Amino acid sequence: MNRKSGLLLLAAATLASPTFAQNKAKVKVAKSTVIVNKSQMDVFIDNLMKKMTLEEKIGQLNLVTPGGAVTGSVVSSDVDNKIKRGEVGGLFGITGAAKIRKAQEIAVNNSRLKIPLIFGLDVIHGHRTIFPIPLGLSCSWDIPMIQQSAQVAAKEATADGLAWVFSPMVDISRDPRWGRISEGSGEDPYLGSEIAKAMIKGYQGDDLSKNNTVMACVKHFALYGAAEAGRDYNSTDMSRIQMFQNFLPPYKAAVDAGVGSVMTSFNEVDGVPATANKWLMTDLLRKQWGFKGMVVTDYTAINEMIDHGLGDLQQVSAESLKAGVDMDMVGEGFLTTLQKSLKEGKVTVQQIENACRNILEAKYKLGLFDDPYRYCDEKRAGDIFTAENRAAARDYATRSAVLLKNDNVLPLKKSGSIALVGPLANNHNNMLGTWSVSGDFVNTVSVLQGIQNVAGNVKINYAKGANISDDPEFAKKVNAFMTEIEIDKRPAQEMIDEAVAAAQKSDVVVAVLGESANMSGEASSMSNIDLQPSQKRLLDALKKTGKPIVIVLMNGRPMTIAEEHQKTNAILDVWFSGTEAGNAVADLLFGDKIPSGKLTATFPMNVGQIPIYYNHKNTGRPYVKGGPTKFKSNYLDISNDPLYEFGYGLSYTTFKYSPVTLSAKNMTKTGSIKASVTLSNTGNYDAEEVVQLYIRDMAGSVARPVKELKGFQKVFLKKGESKEISFTITEEQLKFFNTELKYVSEPGAFKVFIGTSSATTNEADFVLN
């Protein structure tokens, strides 16, 4: 069980109550077609809505969760009676085909119009089989793999009764203090957009009504990742150019890929909270981008606008509806105030009907009017947590890890002895990472188990060595859902001594260090992103043994680990890698798999550098490499360079890039240029490399970034092999948003970079005529 276990237990109790007893009466609902034909859908919904009372229409806008407080303070009550009265459109927070069938039966058998409910859940990085956290998955830069991960999650979720997932989270973030950076794909709008599209395709497939596809929900619209000071739920404030250029593209990509639903965000956008922001949800989302699906709020986001200072519940509910919200998550502002607002002329029937229609359309597309139990097939239990899905989880985890440092210690030999130390080395509770509500930590593979599985002949000298944190107050906050930080009864020094003794009798030290699962994630902002002092002390003691040290880092955000970089021989960042964590870590440590991940969020040297991101502007007084220099844009006390830049990641092999060659030096707006390099695997292992293409626009009508990712390819090369890698550059990659927010290219000089990370200087020039 993990973070929402309380909720699931309560839900089970509710649904087992007599009011939920199975009713075998034949369900009579109107027929819809499986492949959606717009006019048939319209006719069907027109007919249905003619029969609906105003109360029933408002009821469809109500999304409830039938149990304990999840991420907000409000809880739904009396859920079964509300369903019978037609006051509920959807439900989230329960799983299980049988349980969901029972809840659906209440709607279908006991409500006047028998309108089926839609069942959703936070399926974020896998459902029962948990994959690496999204930030980790993004570091694979493996788009087909990411798509497949969503497809596997959809298959498990639908076998478990669900039709709707609150994913993907595509919020761009440049601030690792923000805990939810773990749930997204990092800092880059281009990569973020590619991943957003892949996730939508993976979840929704080509037909929403299939029983193994789910409706996706792109979130949190919009700009949530730019929370000031990295403090969760805080205000955001940015220029429109910044929004359009760097923060909005992944949401737009999800809309273009046909995402069925959008979730609002908690923060303000241009001074108005997103949930009541008409410009955002109507003018931009629906009118400009052509979104046709349904908009749901985040958890009690309407009610929270009272605290934002936008008025009372009636006022903020009316504003949300008018702005374009269709469904109210948990807060019941719509349910309790819209009738009054209608009477008082504050909202119109049309606005209520539009919202109701969007929700009914989603249900229609999911095939729920054809068969309300489409996703309640208990015979599909065998699709969940299969050996195949676990194998996929192991594979994804190996592809998501990033090798940050390696002084020739890795891969390890499958012989000799290892001191396996650290609070996360023999740990199950933290392997799944944040937002893994349906994963069960009991089924996870610890690193200790993984090493035993993969390198059975290695002598393992295990010692915990340190607690994740020694601070009981901090641990109490982090352990809100379960014990992630377990403070050992032994004194800290005794644990360190034990680890040192283990190190002394071993050939190499593998220290599994980092955060606990929910030290990142929602409501987990940190002002200090160093390793906890308890772990630093352990590392210092280990260092004195003189043994080579490998850190296996588990984390949900970039951390400030410059000291650890200095003190150790290798660092393998495995994020929180899910159900198969330990096996995947061992595959990598012993070289059965070769690391190929690349960072998608910059690791700063210290928190003072934040916000930090590779695609920054040059400024009028550009930083000089090797600075600081007086009167330049830099700090006096530190260089501008990050510890590890965007796109960085090592391999056990080495790759060599030839200089960039261009097929031409000039390009017209309708033409293209081919940019190529020869990539050679010059090391000793067959391996994959993420070849990255960046472009710099040398002069424009607005200041342009020093580099922008515009393409990438994940390439496999056998040792000794060379291959020509080419990218086609067209006008599309040269466009940007100008001061009128028009997406244009401007003639002039450009630089093309192809290399192994965003720091590459392997460049060539061309001119757009």
Ligand code: BGC
């Ligand atoms: C989170 C969302 C999540 C929702 C429902 C909120 O607190 O911000 O990401 O989907 O809860 O669980």
